[in-house]
Every structure is written in C-alpha cells, then in structure tokens.
Amino acid sequence: MGCCGSFPLRATEPENGKVQHHSQNPLFNDPPTSGGADVSAAAPGVPPFSEFSLSDLKAATNNFSSEYIVSESGEKASNFVYKGRLQNRRWIAVKKFTKVAWPDPKQFAEEAWGVGKLRYRRLANLIGYCCDGEERLLVAEYMPNDTLAKHLFHWENQTIEWAMRLRVALYIAEALDYCSTEGRPLYHDLNAYRVLFDEDGDPRLSCFGLMKNSRDGKSYSTNLAYTPPEYLRNGRVTPESVIFSFGTVLLDLLSGKHIPPSHALDMIRGKNILLLMDSHLEGKFSTEEATVVVGLASRCLQYEPRERPDAKNLVATLAPLNTKPDVPSYVMLGIPKHEEAPPTPQHPLSPMGEACSRMDLTAIHQILVMTHYRDDEGTNELSFQEWTQQMRDMLEARKRGDFAFRDKDFKAAIDCYSQFIDVGTMVSPTVYARRSLCHLMCDQPDAALRDAMQAQCVYPEWSTAFYMQAVALAKLDMHKDAADMLNEAAGLEEKRQRGGRGS
Incomplete structure (x- = not known):
C-alpha cells in the first residue's frame, strides 16, 4: 500500500453544489452534537461526515485492489465494497460506484450528505464520500465480523443461537425506526447481506442501503420472489416496502434459510411453525417467542402495504423478547472478544x-x-x-x-x-x-x-x-x-x- 497522502479535510454541507472546507481533521474530532438526536450518545467515537480525497481512498485500499473487496451482495459490476485503512489507523468500508450510476456529482453529494447526517449505534454509519472525476465513492465504518448471511447460511463453527437472532431482529428494527424518525424511512434492498457485525459482535444495519445503487436505477437486486409486490407494480420504494423486506429477514432468522415469502406464508397459514424453524437450533428456542416472531413476519409480509406494521411497532413487539441483555454479542456469536485498538502514536510519524x-x-x-x-x-x-x-x-x-x-x-x-x-x-x-x-x-x-x-x-x-x-x-x-x-x-x-x- 502506498503512502496515505493528506488527511481529508472537514467539510460543511454543499452549498450550490460546492463543498466548503475547514482546516480541522475530521478523523480526530468529536461528532457534532447540534440538532436532531443526541448523536454523541447514540454513536460515540464516530467522526463527522466529510469529503475524502481520491488519493486517501486509493492509499487506504491499496489502489482498490481486488484483494480488498469484501462485498458479499452478489450485485452486478455496478458497484463494489472494499475494506481499507486510513492513515490514522481507522478501518473503513468504501463503496465504489460508476459515473454512469451517478452522472451528476451534485446529486451524489447531496444524497451522501443526507445519509451522512445520521449517527446511531445500530447503524454502520456513513463517515464520508468522494466525488472526483469519474469516481463516486461512499465511506463508512468498517464492520469486521461478516454479514448476517454469512453467519446464518455459511457458518463454519456454530450457528447463531436463538437469543442472538432475537437481538439481531430488535437492533435492525431500532435502526429502521431511527432512520424513519430522522426523515430517512426508505431503505433499498434490505436483506441478510445488509446486516453487519461490528468488532463487539453487535449487529448493525449498513448505511449503504439508505442510498440507491444509482440515481435512476433499480432499488432491488435480489430475486423477484423476495421483492415487495408493490415494487413490482410501480418500481417505487415506500416505507411499507422496507417493512416487507424486514419480514424476509425475520424469515431468514427463523428458518436459517433464504426461503421465498410466499412459501413461508403457506407454512404459517398451515400452522407448520415448527417446520419453518431452523433445524440447526436443535429445538433450543422458546416456542412462545418463535410464535410472536412468526406472527410479526406474517404481518410484515402482507400483500397490502397498509396492513403492515410500522417501524415503531416492530420495536415494540421485539423489545420484550430481548431476554439476555447482559450477555455480550461476541459471546453469543462465538467470536473472540474485541481488544481495544492500539492508541494513536503520541509522536508524529515519519x-x-x-x-x-x-x-x-x-x-x-x-x-x-x-x-x-x-x-x-x-x-x-x-x-x-x-x-x-x-x-x-x-x-x-x-x-x-x-x-x-x-x-x-x-x-x-x-x-x-x-x-x-x-x-x-x-x-x-x-x-x-x-x-x-x-x-x-x-x-x-x-x-x-x-x-x-x-x-x-x-x-x-x-x-x-x-x-x-x-x-x-x-x-x-x-x-x-x-x-x-x-x-x-x-x-x-x-x-x-x-x-x-x-x-
């Protein structure tokens, strides 16, 4: 990896499409605390949103080396997600778009700034963007412990225990509720690949889904069998569409498989709840709790959008099921305890x-x-x-x-x-x-x-x-x-x- 160049400068929100720079380094500043929710309490240690230079991101990702690609989404070549490391040792995730996806740099910057205002402990927060020539890039917190899809469908050491599945459902519902409250209720293509686990094993919702894959492109890349029915009719994502997709994630958590909603609903109507449950749990789950989650999934997957619950209702239904609040997520996931990152050197580095x-x-x-x-x-x-x-x-x-x-x-x-x-x-x-x-x-x-x-x-x-x-x-x-x-x-x-x- 080459030398990292200069740190990105802190920037204010674009005005008439231009970014106003200040001479502070955002990577060491505290998050802003004015306006909206108490972001310092909600997402401690997250730097403020800023514009990055292309040289910073090239250096951090070894010039966007294929070895640094971490995306598991299976999306076509319209975008990739890379891991990288900034000069101050912070790990980042970088989503790379093509200019064709976002031809207007002003629109891309405005969308990124809208998402960048969000700061919440249940999100893998957006910390910056880059708009340089042909390049369109988003920069987010890096989540080192893989996706929900990996832990549910491709696990090697152990499957996710029942209490952890309930925690995932609650935390993602809380993330959706927060985004909705902050005026960003639309989430594009919510699925098990969008749920990431941080250094402590806590589940977080990827901020990348808060932006479309392109300014005018499709919002869903998954199989049509998992797509909200109204999206198939009009091609538009609504808050109710997001709830439908959350229902498909609940099915993933219940079954340990990615099964089409229509098939799952047939099983639910036939009262075959036990057949729906993941056999790898080996019966180690509460039937009462499973019944509540199945009922919630069924409501989320209703054909008529108005019959689905809202995000606040998701949280209210799932919160009472969080029965192991004192057990760390890394213990339930069976991953090593996160050690504190080495301190930033006290002396400037050559x-x-x-x-x-x-x-x-x-x-x-x-x-x-x-x-x-x-x-x-x-x-x-x-x-x-x-x-x-x-x-x-x-x-x-x-x-x-x-x-x-x-x-x-x-x-x-x-x-x-x-x-x-x-x-x-x-x-x-x-x-x-x-x-x-x-x-x-x-x-x-x-x-x-x-x-x-x-x-x-x-x-x-x-x-x-x-x-x-x-x-x-x-x-x-x-x-x-x-x-x-x-x-x-x-x-x-x-x-x-x-x-x-x-x-």
Whole structure:
C-alpha cells in the first residue's frame, strides 16, 4: 500500500453544489452534537461526515485492489465494497460506484450528505464520500465480523443461537425506526447481506442501503420472489416496502434459510411453525417467542402495504423478547472478544513510521533501499590488519545480499546477509534490519523480531530497529507491544531531529 497522502479535510454541507472546507481533521474530532438526536450518545467515537480525497481512498485500499473487496451482495459490476485503512489507523468500508450510476456529482453529494447526517449505534454509519472525476465513492465504518448471511447460511463453527437472532431482529428494527424518525424511512434492498457485525459482535444495519445503487436505477437486486409486490407494480420504494423486506429477514432468522415469502406464508397459514424453524437450533428456542416472531413476519409480509406494521411497532413487539441483555454479542456469536485498538502514536510519524504503522512491507522495503547504509556510520572501526581476504569475502556476500534485496529476491538476500553476519568481523545494524524485513516477506515474524532486536543491540538509539520490532510484533498479534514500540521509535526520531545523530 502506498503512502496515505493528506488527511481529508472537514467539510460543511454543499452549498450550490460546492463543498466548503475547514482546516480541522475530521478523523480526530468529536461528532457534532447540534440538532436532531443526541448523536454523541447514540454513536460515540464516530467522526463527522466529510469529503475524502481520491488519493486517501486509493492509499487506504491499496489502489482498490481486488484483494480488498469484501462485498458479499452478489450485485452486478455496478458497484463494489472494499475494506481499507486510513492513515490514522481507522478501518473503513468504501463503496465504489460508476459515473454512469451517478452522472451528476451534485446529486451524489447531496444524497451522501443526507445519509451522512445520521449517527446511531445500530447503524454502520456513513463517515464520508468522494466525488472526483469519474469516481463516486461512499465511506463508512468498517464492520469486521461478516454479514448476517454469512453467519446464518455459511457458518463454519456454530450457528447463531436463538437469543442472538432475537437481538439481531430488535437492533435492525431500532435502526429502521431511527432512520424513519430522522426523515430517512426508505431503505433499498434490505436483506441478510445488509446486516453487519461490528468488532463487539453487535449487529448493525449498513448505511449503504439508505442510498440507491444509482440515481435512476433499480432499488432491488435480489430475486423477484423476495421483492415487495408493490415494487413490482410501480418500481417505487415506500416505507411499507422496507417493512416487507424486514419480514424476509425475520424469515431468514427463523428458518436459517433464504426461503421465498410466499412459501413461508403457506407454512404459517398451515400452522407448520415448527417446520419453518431452523433445524440447526436443535429445538433450543422458546416456542412462545418463535410464535410472536412468526406472527410479526406474517404481518410484515402482507400483500397490502397498509396492513403492515410500522417501524415503531416492530420495536415494540421485539423489545420484550430481548431476554439476555447482559450477555455480550461476541459471546453469543462465538467470536473472540474485541481488544481495544492500539492508541494513536503520541509522536508524529515519519514516512518510515507511517509505513510500519500500516504494516506496509513494500513501502518499508523502498525506504530501506533508499537509506542504504548511512545509519551504519560509526558502528564499526576496523584496523588495517582486519582487511583480509576473509573481510573482502564477507563484504562481497553483503554486496550480493544488497543486490538480491534490491531485486526483492528475499530468500537469496537472507542467505547472503547470513554469510556476512556469521563471519562476525563486522556488525551492521542495517544488515539486521534488511534481513528482518526479508524474514517478514517470507512470513517468518519470529526470526524478523530477533534480527530487529539485534539491530537495536548494535545501535541502541536507532529508530529503524524499533520500527522493525513494531512490525514483527504486530505480525505476531502482539498489538499492544507493537504500538508501544512504534511510539518509542517515533520518539527517537523526534529526538534526533532536534539535534541527535543520524536520521
């Protein structure tokens, strides 16, 4: 991943299609608290909505690499969702549209700003957008624990327990109620892929569904069997259409399968509720609670829109079923407990520090190639007698290692640098740092950590040695230690810039 460029600037709402910038950094500001709901309480820690530069988002997603695509929606090539990481270490989800989908940048910006005003703990909130030339991009909070579809239909370790299914239903109903209250009642293509799980395992509704896939395009990409009947008649999404789609999600939660509403309604009318229930639950559910949910699903799926409940009614029906409020979602989902993200470094980071904080091995390699051996000055004082044939052979091994390192032949570089190190006549912190990176490139973080520690022994105040330790520790999932080491390295760089030796 390349260097991240500048942070996006905070922006005010577009006026006459133009975005007014301010010089604050939105990634570290508190959310705005004026107007509407108490967003600071409803969604703590979410940055205010802003405009991002295309260079920021390219850097965060490794130039929109296919390896960063996370969308499971199966939608056609009109848009993709990528994960990415900003320079301040915040993970993001980026939805990429084509210009054809939103030809008018002003319309796209206005729609994005409308959604960006929402801030709620039940939403994967929208934190920004980018409108640059042909590009139309939305930026949202990243949810690392997959979709409801994955946990319901494609689970590997365990299916979702009954109490967690009820929690999902309630939380999504609360999200819809909030959006409706805030004047955004239309949600496009609500389905199990739109329900995401955050770092704590709590279910959230993707904000992406609050915008159409295109200004004039279809609002539903799912099979017609799951589409609200009135949408088939007039092609318009209404608040009642959203309730119908919520009913299909309730069916998913009940059955553990994506079954057509007409088929489910036939089973419900035939009183075959037990046949509808997911067999993977193995009977571990309350029949009374299941009956309530089945009844609610049936009401949501009524053919006539006026006969369906509204969002507030969904919440009122589901809230009494939330019988395990004190059990964390990650426990019920069977996923590891979320650990706090490493703190933001206390010292400003250099390009080397930024590359290490992103664990960007390619950028680290480029920096080490450019730095060459300038930091080794003064670490060796050799007598005339030491310039023997053995010494010349050792330096030749280092030279071959440098060529291999430059050409990214990391295994050959390890062999050559090892020959240099094993002779022991001359010590080089740069060789240890380079071999450390080679080990990382070869997925050998333990060996990389040992070499980085050796570089520190040779040159105790060398920031690069600490940076390389930080990357190796992060690769070993020792994130707290990695963050501490990164901060120590940044402190050493800052100290040197004030008058120490080297750089």
